[in-house]
Amino acid sequence: MITMTKDTMEIVREQDVVPFRNRVKELATKIGMSLVNQTKLITAASELVRNMLKYANGGKVTLELISKAGQSGVRLTFTDKGPGIADIQQAMQDGFSTGRSLGLGLPGTRRLVNEFAISSVVGEGTTVTVTHWKNGR
């Protein structure tokens, strides 16, 4: 797998969300991702930054254009130094939320993107990586 471009964005305020979404859209457009796949990726990204702001007071996102076996895609890595998630399995269930949201964020996001990975250490933080390929597979 080759990384073609890579940059990072700090997300500390709610106002950072719209420019971040625009940046993701730029990348997705650049590799010619279809509108439906773009929408899925941006919505997933939006859910994840919202989580980061809500539970960890923000964090950092790494945006990459990647290529594997002739196929290009967008990879986003969300890193925060928040409280961490004690039970990831539980957090990945539909309808589970420690906040007062609908509890769709993490499980919904996993359904929207092609690849999803999460790791978390209580007291240290959480990292979520999502990848969406150009053709959505």
Place this chain on the structure above:
Amino acid sequence: MERIPILKMGPFLLVTIQVDLYDRLALNLENDLITMVSKTGARGVLIDISAVTIVDSFMGRILGNIASMSRIMDAETVVVGMQPAVAITLVELGLTLQGVHTALNVERGMDLLYKKTDVLLDQNQEEEEEAAEQDPE
């Protein structure tokens, strides 16, 4: 502060969302709409989201809230103009907008509002009464 304009059209309120919403803006809209319903005695609320490219779980919850709050205030809510990519993404995310009426476009949305509320019926009755007053026989 940035706000989304709310137009009064007869017995209904009309909102066209032309920008991608960030949280503060969405919460303001929720608040402004409910205040307007109360102030104007509107019977219906029509929300046009044809220019909205991303609806995440937060935005979905706001739409649901507006519908529930309006209903308590005796007004129906119809969301119109959802882009196909947004509909696909919402369902995969797990958000089915239960309790929110939807229509394909503004025209059908207005028809639905007339059907859902008895506004047209009231008007007809008034017209009949007026006619009866003018012509006692």
